[in-house]
Amino acid sequence: MRNMHLHSLDLCLGEARAAETLGAKVFENSKVMHIEHGPRSRVVTESGSVQTDQVLIAGNALHLLEQKALGGALFPASLANMATAPLSAAQVEAINPHNLAVYDCRFVLDYYRLTADKRPMFGSGTNYSGRPTTDGAAELRPAMERTFPQLKGISIDYAWNCSDGIIANRIPHVGRAAANIMFIQGYSGRGIGLTHIMAEIAAQAMTGDTKEFDLFAGVKHLKLPFARSFGSQIQAFGMGFYALARHASLSAVLVPKAVIPTAAANGSIV
Numbered sequence: 315m316r317n318m319h320l321h322s323l324d325l326c327l328g329e330a331r332a333a334e335t336l337g338a339k340v341f342e343n344s345k346v347m348h349i350e351h352g353p354r355s356r357v358v359t360e361s362g363s364v365q366t367d368q369v370l371i372a373g374n375a376l377h378l379l380e381q382k383a384l385g386g387a388l389f390p391a392s393l394a395n396m397a398t399a400p401l402s403a404a405q406v407e408a409i410n411p412h413n414l415a416v417y418d419c420r421f422v423l424d425y426y427r428l429t430a431d432k433r434p435m436f437g438s439g440t441n442y443s444g445r446p447t448t449d450g451a452a453e454l455r456p457a458m459e460r461t462f463p464q465l466k467g468i469s470i471d472y473a474w475n476c477s478d479g480i481i482a483n484r485i486p487h488v489g490r491a492a493a494n495i496m497f498i499q500g501y502s503g504r505g506i507g508l509t510h511i512m513a514e515i516a517a518q519a520m521t522g523d524t525k526e527f528d529l530f531a532g533v534k535h536l537k538l539p540f541a542r543s544f545g546s547q548i549q550a551f552g553m554g555f556y557a558l559a560r561h562a563s564l565s566a567v568l569v570p571k572a573v574i575p576t577a578a579a580n581g582s583i584v
C-alpha cells in the first residue's frame with residue numbers, strides 16, 4: 315500500500331504494547347552491564363539484576379556484551395535520515411508526482427519518500443567507519459541534491475541517525491554464547507523485516523524447536539581478530555571499493571564482471 319515503507323517507531327511502540335498485553339514486561343533505561351553464566355544466568359544492569367533460565371541478546375550494534383562469542387563479526391555503520399522543509403505543489407509535481415516511496419538498488423543505497431506534510435524524507439548510509447554521524451543533514455545533503463537538483467539549497471528541518479550492525483556476508487549472525495544464552499544480530503541495514511523473522515526463529519528455539527535457529531547458527535561468518543574500531547576501517551575500505559566499482563568505467567578495471575550483479579542483487583533485498 316505504501317510502496318513497502320512503514321513508520322518504524324509506530325511499529326516498535328505498537329509491538330511493545332501488544333507484547334505487554336500478552337504479559338511481557340518492558341524495562342527501559344536499564345542497560346545490561348554483563349551476564350553471569352550459569353544454569354540460571356544472571357543479567358546484571360547498572361542498578362539491579364535478573365536471574366533467568368534463558369537469555370536472548372538482541373542489542374545489535376549498540377553494545378559490547380559477550381565479545382568472546384559475538385566479537386569480530388559485527389561492525390557498526392552509521393545510517394542517517396533527514397526531512398526537508400515542506401514542498402510546494404509545483405515542487406512535489408517536479409520530483410515525485412505519484413507520491414512513491416523509493417529505494418535504489420545500489421550496494422550502499424539511498425531511499426526516500428514524501429511525508430504526509432510533503433517533506434522529502436531522504437535516508438542513506440553516511441559512514442561505515444564505525445564513527446557516529448555528527449551532522450546527518452550535512453552528510454546527506456549532497457546525495458539528496460544529486461538525486462533532486464531541483465531541491466538545491468532547501469532547508470533541512472530534521473535529521474536523525476543511529477548505528478546498525480553490518481555483517482560481512484550480510485547473513486544475520488546467530489548463535490549461543492552459552493547453552494542458555496542466545497544471540498541474534500546483524501541485519502546490515504535491513505532489520506525492519508529481518509528482525510521479525512529472526513525473532514520468530516529465536517522464540518521457536520527458546521520454546522524447544524531449535525531447527526531453524528541451528529541452521530542459521532551453522533552459517534560460517536568472517537570474524538576479524540581485531541578491535542571493532544580497526545575492523546570498521548577495513549569494512550569502510552570494502553564499502554568504498556564497492557561504491558567505486560559501481561561506476562561502470564572503474565568496474566571494468568577493478569572488478570570481474572560477475573561481481574557487480576551480485577553486489578547489486580544484495581543491495582536490492584526487500
Ligand SMILES: Cc1cc2nc3c(=O)[nH]c(=O)nc-3n(C[C@H](O)[C@H](O)[C@H](O)COP(=O)(O)OP(=O)(O)OC[C@H]3O[C@@H](n4cnc5c(N)ncnc54)[C@H](O)[C@@H]3O)c2cc1C
Pocket residue numbers: 344345346347372373374375376377379393394395425437474475476477478479498499500501502503504505506507508509
Ligand atoms: C537511520 C536508519 C535507517 C534505517 N532504515 C532502514 C530501512 O529502511 N529498512 C530496514 O529494514 N532497516 C533499516 N534500518 C536498520 C534497522 O533499523 C535495524 O537493522 C534494526 O533496528 C535492528 O533491530 P534490532 O532490534 O536488532 O536492534 P536495535 O533496533 O538497534 O535495538 C537494539 C536495542 O537493544 C538495546 N540495547 C543495546 N545494548 C543494550 C544493553 N547493554 N542493555 C540493554 N539494552 C541494550 C538498545 O537500547 C535498543 O533498544 C535503519 C537504521 C537506521 C539507524
